[in-house]
Amino acid sequence: MNIRYSFIICFASFVLCVNAQKSESDYRRSSIYSILVNHTDQKFASEIKEAFLQIPVPDKFNDHNLSVKVLTMDKKLSGAGSQKENPAITEFLQNNQVASRLVGRWFNRDYFTGQCDMELVKERGLYNATEFDKQLATRSARGVAMLQDAGEDLIGNTFVLVNDIRYVDKNKGAKTGAAILKIFGSVAAIATGTNIDDLTDNLGNMVETIKGFKVKINTFLYKLEWTDEQAALFYQEQYAVKPDATKRANFEAARGTYKLKYVGKVESSGGTTSFLGIKEDQPVVMVRKACQRAIDENVVDLQRNYEEFRTKSPLLSVEPLTAYVGKKEGVNEKSRFEVLEVVEMENGSHKYNRVGVIEPIENLIWDNRYMAVEEGAPGATLGFTTFRKVSGKDFAKGMLIRELSTK
Numbered sequence: 001m002n003i004r005y006s007f008i009i010c011f012a013s014f015v016l017c018v019n020a021q022k023s024e025s026d027y028r029r030s031s032i033y034s035i036l037v038n039h040t041d042q043k044f045a046s047e048i049k050e051a052f053l054q055i056p057v058p059d060k061f062n063d064h065n066l067s068v069k070v071l072t073m074d075k076k077l078s079g080a081g082s083q084k085e086n087p088a089i090t091e092f093l094q095n096n097q098v099a100s101r102l103v104g105r106w107f108n109r110d111y112f113t114g115q116c117d118m119e120l121v122k123e124r125g126l127y128n129a130t131e132f133d134k135q136l137a138t139r140s141a142r143g144v145a146m147l148q149d150a151g152e153d154l155i156g157n158t159f160v161l162v163n164d165i166r167y168v169d170k171n172k173g174a175k176t177g178a179a180i181l182k183i184f185g186s187v188a189a190i191a192t193g194t195n196i197d198d199l200t201d202n203l204g205n206m207v208e209t210i211k212g213f214k215v216k217i218n219t220f221l222y223k224l225e226w227t228d229e230q231a232a233l234f235y236q237e238q239y240a241v242k243p244d245a246t247k248r249a250n251f252e253a254a255r256g257t258y259k260l261k262y263v264g265k266v267e268s269s270g271g272t273t274s275f276l277g278i279k280e281d282q283p284v285v286m287v288r289k290a291c292q293r294a295i296d297e298n299v300v301d302l303q304r305n306y307e308e309f310r311t312k313s314p315l316l317s318v319e320p321l322t323a324y325v326g327k328k329e330g331v332n333e334k335s336r337f338e339v340l341e342v343v344e345m346e347n348g349s350h351k352y353n354r355v356g357v358i359e360p361i362e363n364l365i366w367d368n369r370y371m372a373v374e375e376g377a378p379g380a381t382l383g384f385t386t387f388r389k390v391s392g393k394d395f396a397k398g399m400l401i402r403e404l405s406t407k
Contacts, residue, residue, distance in 0.1 A: 029311065030157040031064035031124075032057050033102060034295075037089070037164040040074045044287070048165050051288040058299050060311040060329065062124055064158055066101055077164055077218070085262040089162050089220055098160065099258035100251075102224050106155050107239065114240045114248025124154055155231075158224040159309060160260060161302075163295060165217045215290040217268045219298035221309060222260040230257070263309065266301040268294035285371075292370040300330030304405060312340065312352075312400040321358055321387040323401055326366030330403070331385055333362050337401040339392060356392015358401065360385050 036052040038045055049070055057063040071092055078088070093099070103109075107116035238254060240247040303310045311329075316322040325331055336359050340352040364386035365379050372380035389395070 029060060029062050029124075030159060030309070031062040031154070032159050032161055033064045033066055033098070034069070034161045034163065036070045037077065037162060038070050038072050039076060039166070040072055041076075042166065044167055047287050048167070048291065051291045052163070052165065054288055055292045055295060058296065058328075060313065061159075064102065064105060066098070066105065068096070071162070076166075081218075081267075083265050086220060086265075090260075090262065093160065093162075093222065093260055097255045097258070099224055099260045100255040102158050102160075103155070103226075103234070103258055104251075106158075109251070110243075113243035114238075114245070114251060115243050116239050116241070121154060156224065156226040157308075158226070159263075160222040160224075161299070162220040162222070163217050163298070164220070165215065165291060165294075167215050167290075215268065215294045217291070217294045217298055218265060219267075219295065219302065220265045221263040221302050221306065223263050223308065225259045225261050263306050264302070266298050266305065268297045289371050296328050296369065297330075300328075304330070304403070307405070310402055312402045315339070315395065315397055315399050315401060316384055318395045318397055321389065321395065322384045323387070324366075324384055325401075326368035326379070326382075326385050327372070328368045328370075331360055331365055333360065333365070335360055336390065336404045337387070338404055339395055340400040340402060341396075342400070352400065352402075354392075355399070356395060357390040357404070358387040358392075359390050360387050 034055075034057060036049065038049050038052075042048075053069060057065065071089075073088070077086055104111075106120060107118065108120055109116045233254070234251075238247050238251040313323050313325050316324060323337075336357055338354045339356040339358060341355050343351055343353050363379075364382065366382040366385045367377045367379040369377070
């Protein structure tokens with residue numbers, strides 16, 4: 001019988017439930033690699049690209065981005081409206097061995113020497129680094145078991161988001177597109193010191209025109225496949241604690257065995273974004289705001305549709321009930337959250353037991369969306385959302401909450 005050790009689980013439970021003064025940033029979260037599908041045939045490809053590169057990974061996830069963040073395509077994705085796996089995207093991920101690159105990033109693997117370390121896993125795993133290093137160096141059975149636990153809990157929750165971004169002119173007029181180009185042309189002119197008078201004369205009209213735009217984003221979700229068998233093979237034959245030509249070669253030969261599983265896809269509603277709070281000489285900020293709001297919307301929809309992608313957040317306090325979630329995470333008056341207690345099993349695994357249900361209080365929902373403060377949105381300065389209890393008892397600071405499906 002394979003003996004599992006629960007060192008990581010115990011420590012994480014201790015941090016979350018006993019010493020709950022730790023912030024939510026210490027909670028072990030899923031990791032995301034986010035990619036843009038950039039269409040070179042559309043007029044605003046470079047502006048979309050620049051806006052996307054400024055958008056951070058959602059703060060309920062760990063940043064697991066690789067060096068390549070933009071996939072360039074010269075035409076619209078076929079079947080973009082379908083929920084099915086898109087062959088062009090999947091082919092790109094496979095041909096570029098993205099799954100193996102995600103694994104390599106977890107272990108800070110050196111491409112040239114094959115040397116790995118556990119620094120990133122330790123940082124995200126909330127366990128004792130000195131003890132972990134000792135166990136790993138001695139290659140004891142306990143050390144291997146701890147590695148497997150870390151991989152099962154952390155590495156297996158690595159996701160890839162592929163964002164196909166397109167702008168839609170809700171007025172369906174050529175004038176809007178031309179005005180957008182003038183905006184970016186004028187902003188470029190400032191940088192070069194030319195045509196500033198044209199900017200002064202025309203900027204107001206052009207900004208009004210850009211407000212006629214809305215954005216739609218198709219977001220495709222993939223998950224890294226990380227099985228016990230694959231993890232054991234990696235630790236035994238490919239993980240090198242120092243430069244090792246053999247283990248380096250083993251990993252390179254095994255790249256094709258690492259896979260990404262297609263989970264599903266959602267599309268933003270394309271709703272109009274408010275541009276209040278943005279200065280008239282900042283049209284690029286408008287583009288970023290439209291992009292980021294739509295991507296955040298898609299992340300929320302993916303979590304609601306696919307439970308494996310759903311995040312958990314700790315209770316910040318119990319009197320009153322508060323948590324660091326808000327409109328960015330899709331919280332509204334109809335939202336319901338289950339309150340979860342982490343329970344360790346005899347075999348060292350853990351599960352989440354529901355101990356109650358809470359709901360947000362109507363006028364106390366935090367608007368934590370991008371630039372909500374600048375636009376003066378209600379609830380933007382709250383700092384957290386306040387809840388009321390629907391059912392349950394004995395809630396404790398640090399217990400986790402997870403949104404219930406509304407389906």
